[in-house]
Amino acid sequence: MRRIDTLDDIEEGIRALVAGDERLHAIRAAVASVPLRRSEPGFESLASIIVAQQVSTASAAAIWGRLKAHIDPLTPENYLAAGEEAWRLSGLSRPKQATLAHVSQAVLAGKLDLLGLCDHPADEAITTMTAIKGIGPWTAEVYLLFSAGHPDVFPAGDVALQAAVGHAFGHEARPDAKNLRAFAEIWSPWRGVAARLFWAYYAVIRGREAAPLL
Template sequence: MRRIDTLDDIEEGVRALVAADARLAPIHAMVTAVPLRRSMPGFESLASIIVAQQVSTASAAAIWARLKTHVDPLTPENYLGRGEEAWRLAGLSRPKQSTLAHVSKAVLSGELDLLDLCALPAEEAIATMTAIKGIGPWTAEVYLLFAAGHPDVFPAGDVALQSAVGHAFGHESRPGAADLRAFAEAWSPWRGVAARLFWAYYATIRGREAAPML
């Protein structure tokens, strides 16, 4: 599988996208840069994505910093070992505490191999991850984008991507996940670069970062 590992890969993807869909050229022209945003695959990377769900970038960063302080190093063993008091002090919500506990147990039991699944086709990797209680499609897709470097994943459930695409193409309201997923099929096999492009576009038009914290 081709991976998005470098800024050269991003540039290649953007060129291919603009050539295939001329509507993306003015969108690309508006953004300063389309960032790579890669992280090392593993528990810590997935944990950072879970922490970032449904909170602002500033809140996610604060919670993440506290979690890394109270669970150091941040490993499945240490997360479970520190227990609910440390999780509460970090500011994790009950659902996120539970999700990280389920992920920790799955990693330790061998049910979830966060390195091996990076080599799987996207559909198979997403199915493996979403079998763990608390992990939904958005979490799995973002992990594959930024930890695995998957080139053709588009997290259509992401509200910022929905807003960015709706704004870019003059929709009166932002498209829902199903509509956006169908819309993004035209950008295959570079949907992972298209997602980065629209997160960068969102940051430009809204003046704030919206891509998931890593």
Template structure:
């Protein structure tokens, strides 16, 4: 597996994508720079993705800053030890509090190796992660994209990606997750770069960041 570790990797993926799908030539030019956006594997990276679920970038950043203040350093042990008062002060919703409890316990029990998963095939890693209560496909896919640098993962359930693809291809309504998964098959084995491209395109046309990484 060729990881996406550098901007050169992004450029190589973009070059391959526009050769495979001519529709992406104009999208690439309109998206301007396509950022790398990598994070270190581990609990903190996954926690940041969980915090970013279903909230604006600004709200996620605010909650994240408070969480790192009230749980410092942010480790599974410290998260569980600080308890509900710290989680509430950080602004975590009940479902996110619960998900991070399950993740913390799984990591400490050796049931979830967030470093080792980065070397597994995408489907296998996603299956392992989604077995943890509260982690859905979107969370697992985003983790593999940004923490593992996986080249061929496309989070089709991401609303911004759906909106970006729908706009780019002139659709009256954004595609469903199922529709987008089918569309994205044409961009394999560079779906991870295609996702970054469409997030960058979304930022260009909407004037606001949509990449789900703090």
């Protein structure tokens, strides 16, 4: 599988996107840069994505800093051993505490191979990940984008992406996940780069970052 590993890969993808969809010329011109945002695959990377669910970038960064201070190194074994008091002091909500516990248990039981998943087709990997209680499509898709470097994943449930695409194309209402997923098909096989482009565009139009913390 072709991976998005470098900024050169991003630029190649953007050139292909703009050549295939001329509407993206203006979007590319509006952003100064499109960040790579890659992290090493594994438990810590997935944990950072879970922390970032449904909170602001600033809140996610604060919680992540406390979690890493309480549990270092952050491994499945250490997470479970730290227990609820450390989880609570880190600022994790109860649902996120439980999700990270389910992930930890699945990894230790050999039911979730976070490294091996990086080599699987996206649909197969998403199905495997979402079988773990607490992991939804957004979490699985973001992991595949930023930890596996998958080139053709578009997290259509992301509110910032919905807002950015809606703004870019003059939609009266922000597209929902179903409609955005269908809308983004035109950008295959570079949907992973298109997602990064629109997160960068969101930062321009709203003045704040919204891409997941890694």
